[in-house]
Amino acid sequence: MEPVCLVELVSNSGTLQVNPAALDLLRHLAQPLHVLAIFGPCGTGKSFLMDRLAGQDKGFPRSSGIWMWCLPHPAQPDQALVLLDTEGFPEQEGDETKLSRLFLLNVLLSSVFIYNTRGEGDPQRQLERLTFVRDLPRVVRVLDEYTWENSFLLSSVLPDFAWCLRDVVPDPSLDEVLEAMGHDLDSALSSPQDSEDSLASCIQRFFPCQKLFRFCSPRADGGHGEPPSPADQLHPTFQEQMRRFKDYVFSRSPKTMAGNREVDGEFLAAFLERVVDLLSRDEPILLSEICSGLQRECVVPLQGSRPVPPVLTQAAPGTAQPGAMEEPMCLIENRPGRELQLNQGALALLQSVRQPVVVVAIVGLYRTGKSYLLNRLAGKDRGGFSLGSTVQSHTKGIWMWCVPHPCRAGHTLVLLDTEGLGDVEKGNTKNDAWIFALAVLLSSTLVYNSMKTIDHYALEQLHYVTELTERIKVKAVGGGGRQEGQDSAEFVSFFPAFVWAVRDFTLQLELDGREISEDEYLENALKRRKGQPEKLDLPKKFLRQYFPSRKCFVFDCPAQCRDLSRLEELPEEALSREFLEQAHGFCRHIYQHAGTKALPGGHVLTGTMLGNLAVTYVDAIRSGAVPCMESAVLALAQIENSVAVGEAVAVYEEQLARGATLPTETMLELLELHAQCEREALQVFMTRAFKDEEQQYQQQLKDRLDSKRAELCCRNEQASSDRCLAVLQELSQELEERICEGSYSVPGGYQRLLDDQREMVERYWLVSGKGIMAAEVLQQFLKSKETAAQAVLQADQSLTDRQREIEAERARAEAAELEAQLREEMQAKTEQLLQDQERSHQEHVQQLTARMEEDRRQMLAEQQRVLDLKLKEQERLLREGFRGEAAGLEKELQKLRDEMCRSRRSEPCVLF
Template identity: 65%
Template sequence: MEIPMPAPVCLIENSLAGELRVQQEALRVLAEIAQPVVVVAVAGLYRTGKSYLMNKLAGQRSGFSLGSTVQSHTKGIWMWCVPHPRRAGHTLVLLDTEGLGDVEKGDTKNDTWIFALAVLLGSTLVYNSMGTINQQAMDQLHYVTELTEHIKVTVAGGGGRQDSEEFVRFFPAFVWAVRDFTLQLELDGREISEDEYLENALKLKPGSTKETQLYNLPRKCIRQFFPARKCFIFVQPAGRRDLARLEDVREAELEPEFLEQVARFCRHVWETSQPKTIPGGHVVTGAMLGNLAVTYMDAIRSGAVPCVETAVLALAQTVNSAAVREAVAVYKKQLGQRAVLPTNTANELLELHAQCEREALRVFMARTLKDDDGRFQGELMHQLEEQKQDLCRRNDLASTERCTAAVKELSGELDDWIRQGLYAVPGGYRRFLEDQRQMVERYRQVPGKGIKANAVLQEFLQSKEAVGHSILQTDKVLTEKEKEMAAQRAQAKAAEREQQILQQEAKLQQKLKDQERSYQENLRQLEEKLEGDRKKLLEEQGKMVDQKLKEHKALLREGVREEAGRMVDEIRRLQQQSEEIQKPSWISSVLETVSEAAPFVLPGVIGGATGAAGRFISRLFR
């Protein structure tokens, strides 16, 4: 699936009054992207060449406006969606943000919101700066230190250290692009890599003086929030005269070393940037990204702090409602492809429903997220039960219409003979019974009558009982013995009707049994999904523990033992969370919720899944 998008569009408009607004055109583009998205956002001071790198990531020479003056050219956040050059079935979403620190704007709060949105929406954040990574560069990156005041993880969270410890769950990978770099990559007389250059710049100073705290703060934030870090340096691309028209300069006129550095940068971003996810490991599609943008912007415009948990809950409402609709649509589509009504037996019909239900559930489980209370799965169960009842009604109707038509056609001759008085003669009753028997035999040979075949036949035979009784009374040649046999036949019919009642009871039991099967299928697929969610969470926890352990070792090497001690506490907390996730109650509590709801949706089901009450995904935010 490719979204034709020849040029970027504005995603977040920044008005002259400093008001940020989501643009509907961009949301319409995102709404059409059902693929997972890899979101690369770029941020940095204005007029530092951010747009050039984004154009190269898009595989184009132009697109995002570069500008050629000292004024900031990009306003707000602009978006360009292109097919991912390395990941089939994924869309690369590039976000070019307004240059930070524009002296004409003079609104640092506005800049901080733009930076926070780039962090919240991106799966990779490219920070673009000029010259070297020195104290001035760190001071210019003060937006990182302010994120704790502009992003909340949970509704109950009030920011600060405890809340910010969770940032790593959803913060993007961090790439620092240093432009117009002129120094030698050497440290203590030895050549170092770009990554070593960055890590050396991020080293903390031991001590607790005010000056040390100010020095350490941006470095601590970068290390804590962005454990996945990468650095690229770029030489000046061309002479000063050509910098103002960089997108028009032929590549042959650019510095070969610069071109090689840009190529390495693009390869790294394309090959290592992961699909955007939300806590719990759920992969974000384009449509979901648009919903997140709207939720975050609604919070900012209302004066609140954007909250990840609130955004995920709002997204879950939208995604899960759509998942129910899509699952029901799949059920109907499968039914249209498989159903040949009427079916010969009720078992065939229920098996048809079961096959379509399984496919619908697979789609629902693949799409849904954070349905903690089972509300949306309960709604799906209810709608599929209604679809089954409608299917049964249509099957009954199709069978009744086909059987009625067959009876009408086959009994026409018999009706004609009754009207003509053919049986109002001696021996007429015996002849009537034989003709009726032959008609019934022909009816039973008609194929594809469905489950109403016997009911329609019995209704027809009952309609002829009065006629038969009249013929019996007028037939003067019948012996008393034959009359006695006729009475016995009447008794047999009564017994047959009683048998029909028993069959109806059996059908009811069959329906109740199918509801139990449906309930068990819901539990089975939900348990499979929860096992998958558990695996994703444990992988996420494991990565976080590994990152914290790595950071702990670095802090010990740098002699910052107080920070290292706090890191141990964070590691211990993450390990405790992993232990909780692995407990049986993590899954059984959700199964219990569905079990409790099932009797209200499927009256034939008696809920009974055991397990501790509670909600499982909420543990992510504790």
């Protein structure tokens, strides 16, 4: 097809309207859509760039509004490519309302949003023309209410952001810098002085991925403007830059809506109509409401937004899956002079992981080989986490790598590499303790990496453990600082397993003349000795209190000293055999024993939930507060439970669409279909929801499913009525013609009319598929024919007055009999509906009780685990002579035993 105007401006009113012909073209696209939209000032070559993406020398007209070009995707045969070219806005201030609406349409419709400007001038000033970005959280909402989650959730529904700087004069030094940065937009523009409200910060926060592309002049002669020559005569540098740009935009994911569900043209057309209507009325765009409405109308099923969203198909082990990454990304940035900040692109990738996650974080001093160890866990000999080869710390912040778990199908291994602690070049090390605390909060296994031996110096460097209670709160009550009123057992239920990795270990594992294991070596090093100064004893004390589950691995030096600077390049045969065996043992332990990240009570986390926790914790740190684990879990539960409701309703509708053939012959058949769909929806809700202690979200689900049942009954009755009327109209056509022709207006005509009508009714009852309204529709039909029948009766000269009265009485008796039959059917329907309501209530109670019993079982298992670990710690304290601390620990143990007794005695409490 040729380009067609999709959205045009009505000149007399200034409003936008959609071209119906373009919508029809869009609706015919049944494949997933890859939508590229371009936006920017006039005269910057937007149409020229889009023509090149279409593989044409010329195509898009230079006209107002938004023009659409639908093409086959050049790299993905199963997708359709949709290019949107938008009129340019003037360099000076123009109609800001129109520009804002055009910008919003581009952003909401596209999978890649391209901002196109000239290369000359101050880039910051050019970026400021996109001031509309700041209004996104106010105008476009994912959740019903305007909450802090809404701003964060926008990144789950907005497109990738690509900025094209055109006609840039080649600058080799700048090209080298940009190439080193990987064309990263944020690195190119941001500065330490940027505020949270700057355009660069807003783009980074709202758009999941940002890229910068620079183009020289396309003219072979180096001049400005668009060349009239064909593509093969363009400037060679421009052709190479264009190739890179195409590779990037065509490799991005297709357009998704609310929950990472790919959409087709039918859905996008309906979505566009809704958005334009809302824009014309200056109303907020509530995506959850739009998608919920379209979900019932369009073929493509969409669910609530992320971390509102959705069950995605889990990929088989070793195949591509949501969140799988070819290389690590920085998840939490730690820039000099600035607060910790989440990288929205990495966060979006983490949130796309719907599988349970096993999270392994590594911490330790800088330049101790942490990154190399994680690369081994990722199964990479080369590439991966950056190693560096100098005395400078290489990793900044927390970097993330999501890979398929090598041993657990349906699980994702999330590796977190933290910047080195104690870097002398930092100047300000206040974020070190927060980096350590975040590694503890986010991981299910924490690896502490140190060099040479576990001695006083190594333990001293682990002083961050002693600060954890100042950096982390378990309970929401009380202020910040050390949580004196909370036992270490409460922290243990949240904290990860602890693994100490000792690198370049040269000692013999012997103690008092006998060979010992690595674990025994660690426990001996953590043994506390009477009379030792308390300050020196604190790391041991807190490490044992908060990480009772411990493991130790020692590693020989991997290679000769002269080769350590190029360790990543060395083949395995050049590495120490002992080191390789130790590394294999370490990886095997992590793969087999590192637990899935879970909340107290055993609720397993997915990547989506882990991303939400990261947002909560980082936001708390940035606000100057102490991260509270209980508050974070409650906030996460609210988000997840809202998603669970929407997801369950979507499953109900999906199952109903598969199994419903309306009308059903009986009400019981319909209610059985509803019950089956409700049962599966409730199972989905129970699987995802947690901490719904007052059962308010389950009540929301029940109310919505009750509403779905009422809607289903109405649809069934309407389908039955339509079917019955169609049958009656067909069967009565000949009868109607005879009445109109006067065929019954003869002596004996009334009896003939009755005979023909009875025959028609008999044939009506023989027709199948009429549904539950058959009798009622027939009654209404016969009642509508009574006037004509009475006229024929009165006109029949062969009947006496007495016979007419008898016939009239007979007709009334038949009508009364049919009326009684209808009342009985209505009473039966009412009783069946009441029985189904009771069944529904019992189904909810049964599944809720089973879930609460499972939660109680998991809670008891968790409490028993903590109790066993604490008992072992008490035994160690007694052996070491710390009877006072052992007695103090007895209070925690008794508290745990009391909680376990209450858990065993408690009965499930159903509130609705």
